[in-house]
């Protein structure tokens with residue numbers, strides 16, 4: 001869909017779910033009532049800003065006050081097919097009929113096709129991901145599922161071999177375990193196993209690990225992002241060009257302090273709205289940070305994309321009005337292989353924020369001034385804030401030190 005049509009489509013879906021949730025979800029109704037809104041006041045994505053965010057971190061408490069779902073469910077518990085339990089505990093209403101599109105879109109974009117034979121190594125117990133989301137979505141794509149769950153690595157290797165499974169769902173680290181176990185068992189990963197595509201989630205995927213696994217197995221690995229509560233919020237296409245937002249969600253990037261929407265290119269919290277009537281979460285604050293882009297992806301999909309997941313909101317620090325976070329500092333450091341350790345220190349001098357990027361080098365270098373300038377340029381590019389780089393002697397930055405140390409005091 002072209003951008004404009006897509007927005008119209010989403011606005012229309014939004015009006016529908018707002019009407020529905022107001023009528024059927026006690027928690028959503030009281031949320032709108034608390035700020036004096038009626039469903040008709042929410043016509044467009046922009047109007048969502050008027051609704052207070054429901055933070056994932058608050059769900060445990062909200063559910064305790066009004067068990068079991070905090071009033072966020074959209075149908076009576078007696079009509080649900082399943083109830084899931086995520087750590088917290090957070091109770092999640094399960095599908096009557098599984099209608100979510102996002103994960104299936106992600107699998108298809110990552111190369112999964114009807115008839116593929118898949119081991120699903122996510123955990124099937126209690127939590128909703130493996131059974132509710134992944135298993136149902138694989139079925140939707142037309143794949144054959146082997147519900148192996150986590151662990152039993154040796155058995156998983158034998159299953160892969162005997163059933164000639166060609167697709168993997170699970171965490172990147174578990175796929176690494178499988179590769180090591182298979183090698184230990186004397187198998188050639190490319191000749192004896194048949195893995196061609198992998199769908200990974202629930203963990204950060206460093207590019208080094210992705211290429212290592214892709215190379216070892218001769219397979220393609222694509223990642224998706226979402227939460228147990230609201231489902232898929234982003235998936236990679238073949239071009240690995242950030243994560244496309246699925247067509248059945250509205251994703252806003254907001255200022256975590258004010259809840260106001262930030263435009264493309266700005267770092268903020270991922271806040272999402274689903275059209276799922278069983279569990280109609282509206283403006284659900286994930287606590288994760290990202291940047292949105294609307295530049296067209298050459299793959300042809302017109303959906304906006306999350307550039308990448310940058311870290312957690314609670315690690316964020318505001319410097320001169322801009323959010324900085326450890327993920328950005330990591331990115332700066334990764335551009336300069338001479339950096340052994342670093343720490344960002346934020347202080348306040350003459351009513352102004354000052355940021356210093358302290359760096360321990362792997363070894364003495366000949367032209368420290370040149371490297372200092374290069375790192376300062378990377379900081380401007382990545383963090384959008386000016387900072388001075390200070391080289392400090394080895395051992396100056398303690399083990400386990402916070403990556404961003406906020407030393408400001410406020411009278």
Ligand SMILES: [Zn+2]
Nearest residue numbers: 237297299301
């Ligand atoms: Zn794409």
